[in-house]
Amino acid sequence: GGDKILAAGHDCVPVAFHVDASGKLSQGSRLEEATQVESAGETKARDRFMRIDNTGTERVDSKLGTTHQSQINSMRIMEGDKADAVRVSTTAGEGALVTWN
Secondary structure (H helix, E strand, O other), X not given: OOOXXXXXXXXXXXXXXXXXXXXXXXXXXXXXXXXXXXXXXXXXXXXXXXXXXXXXXXXXXXOOOOOOOOOEEEEEEEEEEOOEEEEEEEEEOOOOEEEEO
């Protein structure tokens, strides 16, 4: 509705902000709650050396607990209008296109 602003960026998840009658913003809800992802931080030394041998790097890929894995760089209204967006889409640095209701 007209009392909300939807914003997105480096947090990888769109966030709704509420606007009160005086125009003051307060944070509302996130459109997605992050889920717990297994940590790849601790690995056995043997696994580490095997990875270095196989890939030539120590790098351990990590995955965020959100749909987008990178900052959101685009948001478009798919249904409704600026005053009452019903469905929006976002794209992010990893190339994913996500629709939100």
